[in-house]
Amino acid sequence: MTHAGDLERVVTGPVRLSRRTVLRALVSAGAGMLLTACGGDGLDPFAPNPQSSASTTTPDDDPAQQQAQAQQIASEPATSEPISEAESADPLPAPLVYVLPNPVSQGQTILLVVEAPGASVASMSWQGQTFSLLRNENRFLGFFGIDANATVGPQSLSVAVWGPGGEQLLWQETVIEILAVEWTVDNLQIDGPNAALLQPAIRQADQSARQPFQTRLTSQLHWLGVFDPPTKGDITALYGEQRSFNGGPIEEYHTGIDFGGLTGSAVTAANSGIVSWTGQTRRRGNGIIIDHGGGVFTGYYHLSEVLENTGAVVEQGDLIARMGATGLATGPHLHWEVVVRGITVNPLPWIRLLEFPDPHQELNPANALTSTNLVQSS
Secondary structure, eight states: OOOTTOOOOOOOSOOOOOHHHHHHHHHHHTTTOOEEETTBOSSOTTSSSHHHHHHHOOTTSOHHHHHHHHHHHHTSOOOOOOOOHHHHHSOOOOOEEEEESSSEETTOEEEEEEEOTTOOEEEEEETTEEEEOEEETTEEEEEEEOOTTOOOEEEEEEEEEEOTTSOEEEEEEEEEEEEOOOOOEEEEOOOGGGGGGGSHHHHHHHHHHHGGGSSEEESSOOOOSOOOOSSSSOEEEOTTOEEEETTOOEEEEOOSEEEEOOTTOEEEOSSSEEEEEEEEETTTEEEEEEEEETTEEEEEEEEEEEOOOTTOEEOTTOEEEEEBOOSSOSSSEEEEEEEETTEEEOSGGGGOTTTSOOTTOOOOGGGSOOSOBHHHHO
């Protein structure tokens, strides 16, 4: 059944803490919770000395000026700077960059991994925006999504890495090929009061209400391992389906997957995280968004009841809501989304072990990018 409403956790030995305990401690202490706007990270990643710029940035700095400076420096190889005695005595290994997958299909999630032991900062530039990468031991990680209707063809990606003394270790550009997907088309008939919810202004208001809460960058990952389906119902509609209403032109696509069920059915957290938003919109009805860190969010909509509040720490499998038919829906079901850097992506790979963009996977150096390090060639 297709639902029209989806337009869109005296001591004598080691202690093991649950994710919920750790996350609550982090939230209480204010640690590891740097929330910054997508594309405008508080750290200026392309500054000549990233460590220095991070420590001197103040709330009065002009974000537009920082972004312009970042883009200018990102487009040029770094000039040589004095290298400290410690650096010259013990040079760092050359960073290795992995883009998974490449090529990539519309609707997929891209995982960027930079293996850079000893490095201090890494960043990426993609489609006019610059992002800091998350540090995880000797790795730097970045996730970004490809829209279901993204322009196909080659797209440029650049990566930059700096050492502890501010020296630039890597500036590398590559091309990501975006492949087209032949999405199915749904012709839906919407009558009665629900027809008014098809207006573009209402759709835009829905998006505007939720988008600020699913475009932030939390500077750590809250999950470990593949995501779980958020309910036990059968999948009744897939991501990417192009939608036509009442015989009109195709104006939007299905931004998640639907699970059928009965009103009141349990809805659980697909993975661990922090509740970023709860609320109601005319199109989505009652909803909840969970921030899983690293720019990855999940959204749950058309709920009859929301059982968690904004700021709550949840673990994978926790009961967070109950299924319903609120908003633009033809019957009780759950509309579930995965949002990466503000882009809705296909949720299915996130719940499939072999397709999951695992940031901890083992990588073969032979599969690293082979494009030229422009720092060394300048």
